[in-house]
Amino acid sequence: MTVELETGTRIRTRKAILDAAVRVLAQEPGASLGQIADAADVGRTTLHRYFPDRADLLAAVTQEAGHRLGEAAVRARLDEGPGLDALLRACQTCLTLGDLLTLLFTETISLEACGDEDGFSRALDDAIARGLADGTLDPRLSPAWLQGTLWSSLYLAWSELREGTTPPHDVVGQLLLTVRKALSA
Amino acid sequence: MTVELETGTRIRTRKAILDAAVRVLAQEPGASLGQIADAADVGRTTLHRYFPDRADLLAAVTQEAGHRLGEAAVRARLDEGPGLDALLRACQTCLTLGDLLTLLFTETISLEACGDEDGFSRALDDAIARGLADGTLDPRLSPAWLQGTLWSSLYLAWSELREGTTPPHDVVGQLLLTVRKALSA
DNA sequence: CCTCTATGGAACATCAATGTTCCACTGGAG
DNA sequence: CTCCAGTGGAACATTGATGTTCCATAGAGG
Numbered sequence: 001m002t003v004e005l006e007t008g009t010r011i012r013t014r015k016a017i018l019d020a021a022v023r024v025l026a027q028e029p030g031a032s033l034g035q036i037a038d039a040a041d042v043g044r045t046t047l048h049r050y051f052p053d054r055a056d057l058l059a060a061v062t063q064e065a066g067h068r069l070g071e072a073a074v075r076a077r078l079d080e081g082p083g084l085d086a087l088l089r090a091c092q093t094c095l096t097l098g099d100l101l102t103l104l105f106t107e108t109i110s111l112e113a114c115g116d117e118d119g120f121s122r123a124l125d126d127a128i129a130r131g132l133a134d135g136t137l138d139p140r141l142s143p144a145w146l147q148g149t150l151w152s153s154l155y156l157a158w159s160e161l162r163e164g165t166t167p168p169h170d171v172v173g174q175l176l177l178t179v180r181k182a183l184s185a
Numbered sequence: 186m187t188v189e190l191e192t193g194t195r196i197r198t199r200k201a202i203l204d205a206a207v208r209v210l211a212q213e214p215g216a217s218l219g220q221i222a223d224a225a226d227v228g229r230t231t232l233h234r235y236f237p238d239r240a241d242l243l244a245a246v247t248q249e250a251g252h253r254l255g256e257a258a259v260r261a262r263l264d265e266g267p268g269l270d271a272l273l274r275a276c277q278t279c280l281t282l283g284d285l286l287t288l289l290f291t292e293t294i295s296l297e298a299c300g301d302e303d304g305f306s307r308a309l310d311d312a313i314a315r316g317l318a319d320g321t322l323d324p325r326l327s328p329a330w331l332q333g334t335l336w337s338s339l340y341l342a343w344s345e346l347r348e349g350t351t352p353p354h355d356v357v358g359q360l361l362l363t364v365r366k367a368l369s370a
Numbered sequence: 371c372c373t374c375t376a377t378g379g380a381a382c383a384t385c386a387a388t389g390t391t392c393c394a395c396t397g398g399a400g
Numbered sequence: 401c402t403c404c405a406g407t408g409g410a411a412c413a414t415t416g417a418t419g420t421t422c423c424a425t426a427g428a429g430g
Binding site: 029030106138140141142144145148149152153155156159160165166170173174177178179181182 | 214215291323325326327329330333334337338340341344345350351355358359362363364366367
């Protein structure tokens with residue numbers, strides 16, 4: 001065990017495996033490590049070299065999701081402006097998470113496992129509470145339902161995007177329109 | 186192969202296995218046959234006696250889903266009244282599908298495999314087209330998006346119901362409210 | 371009470387996925 | 401050019417799921 005001096009090659013390979021894992025698992029949560037290795041254009045041996053265990057790989061994907069979610073929360077400025085607007089910004093930002101969205105929504109990986117260090121869930125809760133307080137969110141809907149609607153709409157939008165039959169711009173438009181109509185007071 | 190004279194016992198056992206399969210697979214799509222047999226309070230041997238193959242079991246569940254969807258379509262009177270109202274009736278009716286909803290939404294079983302004999306998808310498409318024509322559905326949203334929103338909202342509602350933390354009446358209320366707001370013109 | 375249906379469990383063969391070890395090779399850094 | 405870090409593949413042991421066979425028995429229904 002030398003100190004982890006990550007060379008460029010290792011970083012690149014690791015990223016390729018991680019990306020492939022996200023891509024493949026989003027489509028087939030029970031996919032074998034062999035399938036993931038193939039998708040990453042890497043030998044199964046190499047995959048095991050980087051992630052000895054299936055659990056290790058999943059943990060790494062989960063951690064990656066945590067990071068990305070954290071970035072998303074910052075970019076969306078969830079703590080600024082009216083609650084509804086914050087949620088709409090969150091929609092646009094989170095769409096960039098791509099297949100990670102699928103893994104989170106289908107609970108192939110779990111938000112809780114990231115720890116609450118990311119603070120995304122917290123920030124989302126806050127934005128929802130703010131929106132209910134400032135009158136931009138429909139008070140007849142519970143915080144849990146509001147958040148659930150947000151996630152499921154996001155998942156739907158990403159599904160459409162991935163299918164590729166609808167132009168990205170249209171998908172975003174319909175997503176924002178639907179969420180605004182559904183959640184606004 | 187005698188003529189399939191299904192005795193009461195056999196019908197009951199078969200149903201128990203099928204129900205358990207739906208329940209277990211909804212929670213864990215990759216569940217083993219042993220888990221399903223346990224959930225059905227039945228030996229694994231017995232399960233294989235009814236469904237020799239895992240594929241056979243899945244096919245039976247799929248067929249069951251087809252029947253239930255067909256019934257739902259009839260009960261919801263999808264071909265009557267304004268399009269939006271038909272969709273709202275469909276929401277209420279489909280909620281009774283329970284875990285089957287999860288299996289369909291997560292594509293553990295596929296609608297297509299039922300054949301189009303059920304006619305549910307067709308009826309839904311028609312209702313959406315009618316709603317766009319009669320001005321009760323938002324013309325800015327594509328038929329695919331309208332249908333997707335319906336399904337994902339249903340899935341969300343069933344998730345809440347299953348969790349059991351929200352009273353059923355409230356869940357239905359929020360579901361109908363959300364769908365109406367999101368989809369109406 | 372008797373019979374036959376339906377069942378559960380033990381035992382077994384098979385198979386795919388997993389995780390490990392070892393070795394040969396390749397291409398880029400020095 | 402020379403090393404060696406990084407890689408791929410073959411081979412192997414292990415494990416869990418699967419599907420099958422066989423047998424003993426419980427219990428519903430006559």
